[in-house]
Protein backbone atom coordinates (compact mmCIF):
# COMPACT_ATOMS: atom_id res chain seq x y z
CA UNK A 1 0.00 0.00 0.00
CA UNK A 2 1.65 3.31 -1.04
CA UNK A 3 2.13 5.93 1.65
CA UNK A 4 -0.76 8.38 1.59
CA UNK A 5 -0.02 12.09 1.10
CA UNK A 6 -1.70 14.76 3.23
CA UNK A 7 -1.29 18.53 2.82
CA UNK A 8 -2.93 21.79 3.87
CA UNK A 9 -2.96 25.07 1.93
CA UNK A 10 -3.12 28.39 3.80
CA UNK A 11 -3.25 32.04 2.85
CA UNK A 12 -5.26 35.24 3.29
CA UNK A 13 -8.64 35.77 1.59
CA UNK A 14 -8.15 36.02 -2.15
CA UNK A 15 -4.65 34.51 -2.09
CA UNK A 16 -5.61 31.73 -4.53
CA UNK A 17 -6.12 28.76 -2.18
CA UNK A 18 -9.19 27.56 -4.08
CA UNK A 19 -7.63 28.21 -7.49
CA UNK A 20 -4.39 26.39 -6.65
CA UNK A 21 -6.18 23.58 -4.77
CA UNK A 22 -8.17 22.74 -7.91
CA UNK A 23 -4.93 22.59 -9.95
CA UNK A 24 -3.26 20.36 -7.33
CA UNK A 25 -6.30 18.05 -7.11
CA UNK A 26 -6.39 17.77 -10.91
CA UNK A 27 -2.63 17.30 -11.39
CA UNK A 28 -1.95 14.88 -8.54
CA UNK A 29 -5.27 13.11 -8.06
CA UNK A 30 -5.58 14.35 -4.46
CA UNK A 31 -8.99 14.94 -2.92
CA UNK A 32 -9.57 18.70 -2.45
CA UNK A 33 -11.26 19.14 0.93
CA UNK A 34 -12.62 22.63 1.64
CA UNK A 35 -13.57 23.63 5.17
CA UNK A 36 -15.97 26.22 3.74
CA UNK A 37 -17.78 23.51 1.76
CA UNK A 38 -18.01 21.33 4.89
CA UNK A 39 -19.51 24.28 6.78
CA UNK A 40 -22.07 24.94 4.05
CA UNK A 41 -23.02 21.22 3.89
CA UNK A 42 -23.59 21.19 7.66
CA UNK A 43 -25.65 24.37 7.49
CA UNK A 44 -27.76 22.93 4.65
CA UNK A 45 -28.18 19.65 6.58
CA UNK A 46 -29.12 21.62 9.74
CA UNK A 47 -26.72 19.56 11.85
CA UNK A 48 -26.06 20.82 15.38
CA UNK A 49 -22.63 22.13 14.30
CA UNK A 50 -24.19 23.63 11.17
CA UNK A 51 -26.83 25.52 13.14
CA UNK A 52 -24.14 26.88 15.49
CA UNK A 53 -21.81 27.77 12.60
CA UNK A 54 -24.57 29.67 10.80
CA UNK A 55 -24.98 32.14 13.70
CA UNK A 56 -21.31 33.15 13.37
CA UNK A 57 -21.19 33.26 9.58
CA UNK A 58 -24.24 35.55 9.48
CA UNK A 59 -22.16 38.02 11.51
CA UNK A 60 -19.18 37.60 9.18
CA UNK A 61 -17.20 35.85 11.92
CA UNK A 62 -15.04 32.73 11.88
CA UNK A 63 -16.70 29.68 13.43
CA UNK A 64 -15.29 28.98 16.93
CA UNK A 65 -12.44 26.43 16.99
CA UNK A 66 -14.33 23.77 18.97
CA UNK A 67 -17.33 23.93 16.61
CA UNK A 68 -15.11 23.85 13.51
CA UNK A 69 -12.97 21.00 14.81
CA UNK A 70 -16.05 18.97 15.82
CA UNK A 71 -17.45 19.55 12.34
CA UNK A 72 -14.26 18.76 10.42
CA UNK A 73 -12.47 15.87 12.17
CA UNK A 74 -15.28 13.32 11.61
CA UNK A 75 -15.14 14.17 7.88
CA UNK A 76 -11.38 13.44 7.87
CA UNK A 77 -12.14 10.09 9.52
CA UNK A 78 -14.03 9.18 6.33
CA UNK A 79 -10.91 10.01 4.26
CA UNK A 80 -8.37 7.69 5.92
CA UNK A 81 -7.89 5.74 2.65
CA UNK A 82 -7.26 8.83 0.53
CA UNK A 83 -4.52 11.36 -0.11
CA UNK A 84 -5.96 14.82 0.34
CA UNK A 85 -5.32 18.56 0.30
CA UNK A 86 -7.21 20.51 2.98
CA UNK A 87 -8.14 24.11 2.12
CA UNK A 88 -9.35 26.60 4.71
CA UNK A 89 -8.40 24.59 7.80
CA UNK A 90 -6.48 25.07 10.07
CA UNK A 91 -6.87 28.81 10.50
CA UNK A 92 -5.81 28.97 14.17
CA UNK A 93 -3.16 27.28 16.33
CA UNK A 94 -5.86 25.37 18.25
CA UNK A 95 -7.16 23.99 14.95
CA UNK A 96 -3.61 23.08 13.83
CA UNK A 97 -3.01 21.20 17.10
CA UNK A 98 -6.37 19.40 16.81
CA UNK A 99 -5.52 18.38 13.23
CA UNK A 100 -2.03 17.30 14.34
CA UNK A 101 -3.58 14.95 16.94
CA UNK A 102 -5.73 13.36 14.22
CA UNK A 103 -3.22 12.87 11.40
CA UNK A 104 0.31 13.60 10.16
CA UNK A 105 0.80 16.17 7.39
CA UNK A 106 3.50 15.96 4.72
CA UNK A 107 3.35 19.57 3.47
CA UNK A 108 1.85 22.90 4.57
CA UNK A 109 1.62 25.30 1.60
CA UNK A 110 1.49 28.98 2.59
CA UNK A 111 0.54 31.69 0.06
CA UNK A 112 2.02 35.12 0.82
CA UNK A 113 0.28 37.63 -1.50
CA UNK A 114 0.42 41.45 -1.20
CA UNK A 115 -2.65 43.31 0.14
CA UNK A 116 -3.13 45.40 -3.01
CA UNK A 117 -3.17 42.23 -5.10
CA UNK A 118 -5.77 40.64 -2.81
CA UNK A 119 -7.99 43.74 -3.02
CA UNK A 120 -7.75 43.84 -6.82
CA UNK A 121 -8.53 40.11 -7.15
CA UNK A 122 -11.54 40.17 -4.83
CA UNK A 123 -12.93 43.28 -6.53
CA UNK A 124 -13.30 41.16 -9.65
CA UNK A 125 -14.35 37.87 -8.02
CA UNK A 126 -17.78 36.48 -8.86
CA UNK A 127 -19.12 33.18 -7.50
CA UNK A 128 -21.95 30.75 -8.23
CA UNK A 129 -23.08 29.97 -4.64
CA UNK A 130 -24.89 26.66 -5.28
CA UNK A 131 -21.77 25.08 -6.84
CA UNK A 132 -19.02 27.23 -5.25
CA UNK A 133 -17.55 27.84 -8.72
CA UNK A 134 -15.29 30.90 -8.64
CA UNK A 135 -14.72 33.33 -11.51
CA UNK A 136 -12.64 36.48 -11.91
CA UNK A 137 -13.33 39.13 -14.56
CA UNK A 138 -9.56 39.64 -14.98
CA UNK A 139 -8.29 36.06 -14.50
CA UNK A 140 -10.93 33.48 -15.43
CA UNK A 141 -14.09 35.27 -16.57
CA UNK A 142 -17.39 33.47 -17.24
CA UNK A 143 -18.38 33.15 -20.91
CA UNK A 144 -21.25 35.55 -20.23
CA UNK A 145 -20.71 38.23 -17.56
CA UNK A 146 -22.69 37.49 -14.38
CA UNK A 147 -23.79 34.03 -15.58
CA UNK A 148 -22.44 30.62 -14.43
CA UNK A 149 -20.91 28.72 -17.37
CA UNK A 150 -22.46 25.37 -16.38
CA UNK A 151 -25.98 26.18 -15.13
CA UNK A 152 -26.68 29.58 -16.67
CA UNK A 153 -27.67 30.74 -13.17
CA UNK A 154 -26.67 34.21 -11.93
CA UNK A 155 -23.27 34.88 -10.32
CA UNK A 156 -22.94 37.08 -7.25
CA UNK A 157 -20.22 39.11 -5.55
CA UNK A 158 -19.70 38.37 -1.84
CA UNK A 159 -20.24 41.17 0.68
CA UNK A 160 -17.00 40.04 2.33
CA UNK A 161 -15.04 40.74 -0.87
CA UNK A 162 -15.64 44.51 -0.71
CA UNK A 163 -12.31 46.34 -0.09
CA UNK A 164 -13.48 47.76 3.27
CA UNK A 165 -14.61 44.29 4.49
CA UNK A 166 -11.32 42.80 3.29
CA UNK A 167 -9.20 45.09 5.48
CA UNK A 168 -10.95 43.81 8.62
CA UNK A 169 -10.67 40.17 7.47
CA UNK A 170 -6.97 40.63 6.71
CA UNK A 171 -6.23 42.19 10.10
CA UNK A 172 -7.84 39.21 11.83
CA UNK A 173 -6.10 36.81 9.45
CA UNK A 174 -2.65 38.25 10.30
CA UNK A 175 -3.31 37.84 14.06
CA UNK A 176 -4.31 34.19 13.86
CA UNK A 177 -2.22 32.89 10.92
CA UNK A 178 1.31 33.53 12.27
CA UNK A 179 1.14 30.94 15.11
CA UNK A 180 -0.08 28.39 12.55
CA UNK A 181 2.74 29.02 10.05
CA UNK A 182 5.23 29.00 12.97
CA UNK A 183 3.76 25.65 14.09
CA UNK A 184 4.39 24.08 10.66
CA UNK A 185 7.79 25.81 10.28
CA UNK A 186 8.84 24.15 13.58
CA UNK A 187 7.74 20.80 12.11
CA UNK A 188 9.85 21.46 9.01
CA UNK A 189 6.94 21.10 6.59
CA UNK A 190 6.09 24.78 5.81
CA UNK A 191 6.60 25.96 2.21
CA UNK A 192 5.83 29.65 1.58
CA UNK A 193 5.24 31.07 -1.91
CA UNK A 194 5.29 34.83 -2.49
CA UNK A 195 4.18 36.42 -5.76
CA UNK A 196 1.31 38.41 -7.29
CA UNK A 197 0.39 35.86 -9.96
CA UNK A 198 -0.90 32.28 -9.46
CA UNK A 199 0.58 31.27 -12.83
CA UNK A 200 4.05 32.20 -11.55
CA UNK A 201 3.60 30.37 -8.24
CA UNK A 202 2.10 27.21 -9.74
CA UNK A 203 5.34 25.79 -11.31
CA UNK A 204 7.09 25.90 -7.92
CA UNK A 205 4.21 24.18 -6.13
CA UNK A 206 3.98 21.64 -8.95
CA UNK A 207 7.71 20.86 -8.62
CA UNK A 208 7.52 20.61 -4.81
CA UNK A 209 4.60 18.18 -4.89
CA UNK A 210 6.13 16.18 -7.76
CA UNK A 211 9.12 15.47 -5.50
CA UNK A 212 6.86 14.58 -2.55
CA UNK A 213 4.26 12.41 -4.27
CA UNK A 214 6.20 10.02 -6.56
CA UNK A 215 5.21 6.85 -4.66
CA UNK A 216 1.49 7.51 -5.00
CA UNK A 217 1.71 8.09 -8.73
CA UNK A 218 4.07 5.15 -9.39
CA UNK A 219 1.99 2.81 -7.19
CA UNK A 220 -1.20 4.05 -8.85
CA UNK A 221 0.41 3.37 -12.25
CA UNK A 222 1.56 -0.14 -11.34
CA UNK A 223 -1.83 -0.83 -9.69
CA UNK A 224 -3.57 0.19 -12.89
CA UNK A 225 -1.39 -2.16 -15.00
CA UNK A 226 -1.99 -5.25 -12.80
Ligand SMILES: Nc1nc2c(ncn2[C@H]2C[C@H](O)[C@@H](COP(=O)(O)OP(=O)(O)OP(=O)(O)O)O2)c(=O)[nH]1
Nearest residue numbers: 013014015016017018019121125135136139197198
Ligand atom coordinates in the same frame (compact mmCIF):
# COMPACT_ATOMS: atom_id res chain seq x y z
N1 LIG B 1 -5.87 38.45 -11.58
C1 LIG B 1 -5.65 37.29 -10.95
N2 LIG B 1 -6.68 36.72 -10.28
C2 LIG B 1 -6.41 35.55 -9.67
C3 LIG B 1 -5.14 34.92 -9.68
N3 LIG B 1 -5.24 33.74 -8.96
C4 LIG B 1 -6.52 33.66 -8.52
N4 LIG B 1 -7.22 34.75 -8.95
C5 LIG B 1 -8.63 35.08 -8.72
C6 LIG B 1 -9.55 33.90 -8.54
C7 LIG B 1 -10.58 34.44 -7.57
O1 LIG B 1 -11.56 35.22 -8.27
C8 LIG B 1 -9.78 35.37 -6.69
C9 LIG B 1 -9.29 34.73 -5.41
O2 LIG B 1 -8.79 33.43 -5.70
P1 LIG B 1 -9.33 32.21 -4.82
O3 LIG B 1 -10.81 32.29 -4.70
O4 LIG B 1 -8.71 30.96 -5.36
O5 LIG B 1 -8.65 32.60 -3.43
P2 LIG B 1 -8.92 31.95 -2.00
O6 LIG B 1 -9.56 30.61 -2.15
O7 LIG B 1 -7.64 32.02 -1.25
O8 LIG B 1 -9.96 32.99 -1.41
P3 LIG B 1 -10.92 32.83 -0.11
O9 LIG B 1 -10.04 32.49 1.03
O10 LIG B 1 -11.90 31.74 -0.46
O11 LIG B 1 -11.56 34.18 0.00
O12 LIG B 1 -8.67 35.81 -7.49
C10 LIG B 1 -4.09 35.56 -10.40
O13 LIG B 1 -2.94 35.10 -10.47
N5 LIG B 1 -4.40 36.75 -11.01
Ligand SMILES: Nc1ncnc2c1ncn2[C@@H]1O[C@H](COP(=O)(O)OP(=O)(O)O)[C@@H](O)[C@H]1O
Nearest residue numbers: 035036037039057061062063068088089090091
Ligand atom coordinates in the same frame (compact mmCIF):
# COMPACT_ATOMS: atom_id res chain seq x y z
N1 LIG C 1 -11.09 26.71 9.58
C1 LIG C 1 -12.14 27.52 9.86
N2 LIG C 1 -12.26 28.07 11.10
C2 LIG C 1 -13.30 28.88 11.39
N3 LIG C 1 -14.27 29.21 10.52
C3 LIG C 1 -14.18 28.68 9.27
C4 LIG C 1 -13.12 27.82 8.87
N4 LIG C 1 -13.31 27.47 7.58
C5 LIG C 1 -14.44 28.09 7.17
N5 LIG C 1 -14.98 28.82 8.19
C6 LIG C 1 -16.21 29.62 8.17
O1 LIG C 1 -16.94 29.33 6.99
C7 LIG C 1 -17.06 30.51 6.19
C8 LIG C 1 -16.95 30.12 4.73
O2 LIG C 1 -15.63 29.61 4.52
P1 LIG C 1 -14.97 29.83 3.06
O3 LIG C 1 -15.90 29.29 2.02
O4 LIG C 1 -13.58 29.29 3.14
O5 LIG C 1 -15.00 31.40 2.84
P2 LIG C 1 -14.04 32.53 3.39
O6 LIG C 1 -13.43 33.10 2.15
O7 LIG C 1 -15.00 33.46 4.07
O8 LIG C 1 -13.05 31.91 4.31
C9 LIG C 1 -15.91 31.41 6.66
O9 LIG C 1 -16.19 32.78 6.40
C10 LIG C 1 -15.87 31.11 8.15
O10 LIG C 1 -16.88 31.82 8.84
